[in-house]
Amino acid sequence: MARAYITEKQVGREFWYFAIRHIVLMINQVPGCLGRKLTTPFELVYGVKPDSSTWFELFSIGYFDHKTEGNAKKSNIQAQTLAGIAVGRDDKANTIRFYNPITKAYYSPSVFKLDEGRLPASHFPNRITFDGDLVCGLQSNNTDPTPEPFPPGTRVNVSVNGKIKRGTIQNIPLPSSPALADSTVIHPDGTIEEQNTHLYTVLLDDNTTHELTFHQLISPAEARPSVDTTAPSTVWAVCWQTKPYSLGAPPFPLIFDRAPITTPRQPTTSRPKTYSTRALPLLLKHFILATRIVTYGWTPRRKRKGERLDVFERITKKQYLLLKRSGCIGKALPSMCVLVIKPDKDGYPVRAKSRIVVLGNFEDHYYSKSQRYAPVLKYSSLCLLCSKAVGEKCILKQGDCKNAFCHATLPDDELTVVRPPVGDPEYNKDTYWLLNKTLYGLRRSPHHWYNMFVQALKDIGLKPSLHDPCLFSGIVNPQQHHSTSHSPSPPPPSHTTTAPIHVGIYVDDFVFYSTDPIQEQRFMEALKQRVVVDFMGPVDWFLGTAFTWKKDKDGNLSVFLSQSAFTEYTAHRFAIDRINPTPHMTPYRSGIPIDSIPNPPKGDPDLKRRTKIYQSIVGCINWLATCTRPDISPCLTFLTSYNQAPSHGHYQAALHALKYLYSTADYGISYHSNANNMIQAFNHFPAHHDKEAYTDATPTCPGDLQRLTSFSDACWGGQFGNAVSDGTPLELFKFRSISGYVICRSGGPISWKSIRQNRTSLSSCEAEIIATSECMTELEHIRHRASDLNIPDANDKIPVYNDNAACVQWSASVTNKGTKHMNLRENYIRKAHHLGLAEVRHIPGVINTSNIFTKELRDAAHFRRCRDTMMVSKINFEKYGHAIPPHHQQKVDLPDYPVRSPSPLDSYRPSASTPAG
Secondary structure, eight states: OHHHHHHHHTOOGGGHHHHHHHHHHHHTTSOEEETTEEEOHHHHHHSSOOOGGGOOOTTOEEEEEOOEETTEEOOTTSOOEEEEEEEEEOSSSSSEEEEETTTTEEEOOSSEEEETTSOHHHHSTTTOOOOOOOOOOOOOOTTOOOOOSSOTTOEEEEEETTEEEEEEEEEOOOOSSSOOSOOEEEOTTSOEEEOOOOOEEEEETTSOEEEEOHHHHHSTTSSOOOOOTTOSOOOOOOOOOSSSOBOSSOOSOBOSSSOSOOOOOOOSSSSOOOOOOOOOOHHHHHHHHHTTOOOBOOOOOOOOTTOOOOOEEEEEHHHHHHHHHTTSSOSOBOEEEEEEEEEOTTSOEEEEEEEEEEOGGGOSSOOOHHHHOOOOOOHHHHHHHHHHHHHTTOOOEEEEETTGGGTSBOOGGGOOEEOOOTTOTTOOTTEEEEESBOOTTOTTHHHHHHHHHHHHHHHTTEEEOSSOTTEEEEOOOGGGSTTOTTOSSOOOTTOOOOOOEEEEEETTEEEEEESOHHHHHHHHHHHHTTSOEEEEEEOSEETTEEEEEEEOTTSOEEEEEEOHHHHHHHHHHTTOTTSOOOTTOOSSOTTOOGGGSOOOOTTOTTHHHHHHHHHHHHHHHHHHHHHTOGGGHHHHHHHHTTSSSOOHHHHHHHHHHHHHHHHTTTEEEEEETTOBOHHHHHOOOOOTTOHHHHHHHOOOOTTOBSOOEEEEEEOOSOSOTTSSOTTOOOOGGGGSOEEEEEEEETTEEEEEEEEEOSSOOSSHHHHHHHHHHHHHHHHHHHHHHHHHTTOGGGGSOEEEEESOHHHHHHHTTOOOGGGTTOOGGGGHHHHHHHTTSEEEEEOOGGGOGGGGGSSOOOOHHHHHHHHHTTOEEHHHHHHHSSOOOHHHHSSSOOOOOOSSOOOGGGGOOOOTTSOOO
């Protein structure tokens, strides 16, 4: 029990004595039988029964009067209230003993107020440290009191002579009776009467003091308004702040469990009624207290101008039954309120959202996939749009549509009735909502919103891409923004431009840019007329990816994309963050290939639990590999093969991959306006004296800037090597080759993939051809989208680098009897070669970037070298602007990569004065 108190309040081990002492006193008050009499040890010793009113929650925060500082009396502008931690009952007086970590003194006040909902670590953050390693917790009930919303030191807004002024809470009211909160009566006419005279003392910034009631603090602009008993709807929200408390915006106080603030409804009699509130979850309560976040409970408010979305209208049960009997509607759907905490790019909570969601799985009507489908922006399209913007030295802008699914009008043949969520202050069993517009949770809400948003973009002059329905380009019609005369700097009507604007949408979020600022201004003004949208400036956090923009003095622009926050969150979720990071590690374990790990034994009792955790880990790795971590893609390919029945060895391999991600959490992809082709910018070619290797490498021209470039590679056969002993049966899929490719532009990867081939290849040439075919398919899709975005190099011959000479010759239609069994599918490579769409070129395997996608690289240095050709850490990005391998950062001789066997010439290192060719 003592551990439970320490864990619940998150205090350090120095409080262990008080926990033991308090538990002994509480155990002595536990009833038991003595003979046939029910009694307690306390009653047997003192002769009286225990008084439950003296019980309290140990280590709670308490407030009490403290009007002296040493032997001197405090002035009026000094705080008269002191806070302390309740460490037990006083032995000499009928009161509680408090300890203040700042003064390091004990106090036994006669009058105090307990704040049992606030953690000591949140009130004394630099004085209380939770040691952890305690696994017990207290069982809480639903009658816990509300935390003090205005503890001493809280910054508040107060109204003085009609003006809002800032001040600091100095003293809080200390009750002389068991009632700890102001008593409020709501009369039938809507007026409010306060029946308690306890006042807060506020020290304003001009050194004047004022005494205010609780309701004057929560509504600083005016006295507490009368209750709108005829409000047609209720707006629910959870507002929070991570800075010192500021009660200027939200109009209602903290509500956790049973709060002193009531939520009014329509009174039916003249007798005052007692109203209840909906409690917040306990875990959210502790999280908010630990992070000093002010949270406000569910409260109704009047509709304001601009907030009348007309999503639903209230109907009675009689009206609902009439509609149902007529066949116009089906059964009323239940709804619920969903709370979501939104993090920022660093993973810290920045705001909370509250949405009313319909349980659409109870809908009676069946809709096909095409009727419910709503496309979203491909991540490769986002990378392509980002590379184009950076290539033109423009920064992507970001926008967010507010309450997206509450704007689309519901068709007449989809009339829906919803039951209000339980906990709604105006909830009534005889009240229903007839929806006029879509709502979150309905099966067709995404489809209706997408059609509405697309139509709005078409109306202002944009056209969708033929190959990605979420990419739009065009010139905004100048007549679409003339009516917005309230714009601070409206563009001149006579301005004409040929610079298009490009937009990528993902549900209610979108990115856009144009080389003409006037075009961007027109787009924003025109879109504001059609949807409620918030423009947030340069992209900073989009689709779970953090964007870091860097502009050089010479005008060049670079951008860095990473998911370090999600990586660290995943590592913390699976307890990987306890290890020390190892930056030079790889995602593979030496001598233990993933395909060589045996399957779990039959009847494994831990298989079900392990499978669930394993799938969660692989799912997190998949999200990273899809967006900003191409280096983990081959490891993901191996791990996903065992999703259905992973053994303990596969589980350890997944954890090792997470350790690698955690150790390199700051890695991501980047794009640069001054970058050459990936192969020319970051790969180091053999020295000039190695004529054979230099000629064979065929490097691209340094003048080819920002061009699309692709690499393909494949391994031949299985990846288990000699790790499997002879005679061990293996699944046939383990013998299939791994295909890998990466498509780059503007110095960064656009699209990449690592996948097992569908059939067993008979030769390395065949495996390479299949891999090149995979690359060519994706490259053609990228070309089409690049053409829709007016990217100039989409019409050029795109180089496809491969390290297999036979594959290169076959792509040029050179006769080869060893590949006569190849499918027609792979012959598209030859067609693209003859049409001038692409050209397969040879490159040494040691400098082939896609080599990382095809196998478990045992050479850690080679793995890091391949990774650094397409990725960069945030430190290197901020320092150098792009990916710089370690051997480039230091002034040392560069290594050679000869194709032929080592020779005495390999030890030759040319001096700085040696000519380059």
